[in-house]
Amino acid sequence: MLLAPNAQYERWKPADDIMPEECGVFGIFMNDRHYDPAEAAYLGLYALQHRGQESAGIAVTDGKCVKQHKGMGLCSEVFKDNLDKLLGGHIAIGHVRYSTTGESKGENAQPLVISYRGGKLSLAHNGNLINSTTLREKMEEEGTVFQTSLDTEVMANLIAKYSKRGLLNAISAMMKVVKGSYALMIMTQDELVAVRDPLGIRPLALGKLDDNYIVASESCAFDAIDAEFVRDVRPGEIIVVNKDGLKSYQAQSSMETALCVFEYVYFARPDSDIDGISVYRSRENMGTRLAQAFPIDADLVSDVPDSATPAASGYAAESGIPYAKALSKNRYVGRTFIQPSQALRERGVKLKLNAMKRNVHGKRLILIDDSIVRGTTSRKIVEMLRLAGAREVHMLISSPPVICPCFFGIDTPSHDQLIGSKNSVEEIRRIIGADTLHYLSIGDLLKTVEGAGCNFCTGCFDGHYPIDMKRALEETEAVELSGIE
Incomplete structure (x- = not known):
């Protein structure tokens, strides 16, 4: 089915005559100290630098507090004199960004850290929600205050809204509401959570270093820290890593998947493997x-x-x-x-x-x-x-x-x-x-x-989009957010 885009969805800003980068995400849960998580995240983001050269950030936790540093520029610039301030945790997530939603400015750098009823929640996101504006307006009408123009914050506030039934159920509820693409990294004080959208539009891979689990946008990030590639995160899958190990939950299943084929044409590093x-x-x-x-x-x-x-x-x-x-x-x-x-x-x-x-x-x-x-x-x-x-x-x-x-x-x-x-x-x-x-x-x-x-x-290339955007917005306009739980 050919889905004709509406002009309101089209956006353009001056750039080089190329397809600009997307974003890259990285997360690691350390059960031993083969690496410090912040150092591992730094090396992983360096390997993913091709996916975003606008801003970079790392958030870490030691189980009690969350430390973060982020800023505009390349990893080498952002962390030049600040990486040592992030050492000592057991979980870290990181992000390199090229803005597709949200202005190019420091407060929109990720990871995003918020406080909610369960404590601190840190998020890093690669992708784009096509219904984020409508969701934001609905939540603002309910009294939610936003600090950034990121659709990542929309996801964070939805998870916080549904969190009284536990983090896993909150993420599942969020996935029922948002429409679009996301490879999402979430960090709490004691867990690393990775989520891939039900269509698998953006890539996400799982790796392991001894007893330590890593999730990243591309497998090349594992090579940077001598980790091994385990498998690709499945579309619609939620992976939870904590001191008891790794658990996988299939929150949503899709009859059709739709990985962006341009990953192979241009975006991904040539030494990466994506979906086989x-x-x-x-x-x-x-x-x-x-x-x-x-x-x-x-x-x-x-x-x-x-x-x-x-x-x-x-x-x-x-x-x-x-x-x-x-x-x-x-x-x-x-x-x-x-x-x-x-x-x-x-x-x-x-x-x-x-x-x-x-x-x-x-x-x-x-x-x-x-x-x-x-x-x-x-x-x-x-x-x-x-x-x-x-x-x-x-x-x-x-x-x-x-x-x-x-x-x-x-x-x-x-x-x-x-x-x-x-x-x-x-x-x-x-x-x-x-x-x-x-x-x-x-x-x-x-x-x-073939064989992916x-x-x-x-x-x-052909206007055949995996999501009917007009229908997605109509469904979002009609949904009652309080009834999703």
Whole structure:
């Protein structure tokens, strides 16, 4: 069923011509002192830094009190002189953020710590609730006071509201009300709780280090602390870890799951496994399928670094055309680079990428990228390669055209900002100036993740969203929050 989005859901703010990061969550319960929980959380968040570079935070507890530190910037900046203040606990949760709901400011950094009838509750959330505004308004009418603009606080206040029957029942009640995506980490004074939304839109994995349990957005976080990957958290599952060990509860089951397929295209680190599929192998397979679908007579294959590198490797191996770097990436220019003038904005791409003139001069080049969002960066890259002497530039994209915004935790532009929404492939080719332009089909993309323990959301490619947003809001308007308990 094609679900047409309403304009009120679309949001856009100026950003680079990429799909911006989401968020990353990490939690650990320590039964021994192999690591201090705060140190483990710091290392885990460092491994998840690619998922959010706007703010970072860690909250820890020793069973009596909760200590936290969070701030704007990268992990190395936020915790530079503050990590030692968090040492000594037995549970920690952490968060790296790119804002999709809530403004980009310090008070919206996570974890969020609140007081409720059961004590202290700390939460860290990756995802997006499509009905958070309606729920917030309902709770405000009942007298609830909000301190942030986060949908995480909506979840926290719902759990607090239903907490008189115990934390597990409160979380289950909250899950009946909220609509959208969430990989949620919750910390009390004596328990670590992890929750994945019933559709499994956002990834969440379980790991173990000796007798210590860890939960994180991606399995690469386990490698950072020498932990082993155990399994993926199931959609709709609540995992509770305390001194007695781990218990699993299936709070909600869904006939259909809908993991965001863009995790494999771009978001996740290539050394992660998500729902049974290697991210690196899936990307490499994308390049293989591009080579099978679009054979091109060329001198070399290259990539727009870094997420497209495995796809370029796959294309080169399948086609027999040698791989070589066409672009060099400046790794010291982050997504938060300040561009104070129009002249500097125009040069922004050259500050991040530079053509390898000796490699591309006089060559017919196949350039692989993971996606085209607005088209401005692709146009500048093609122009840069031509100025470096490339005879031909053939652009191949390891995903389908992005034609629709995402409402489940990825800050995509609105329809009118997406080049694929209003232009044909041939029109996009002319806009970016490539000799040819080809996209991987949705069918071929899904073949690269065959065997996964879930189905996939492809809404940004075809408008088929896993949740009917209009219906979800109508149901939220009608629900009586006091009757959910």
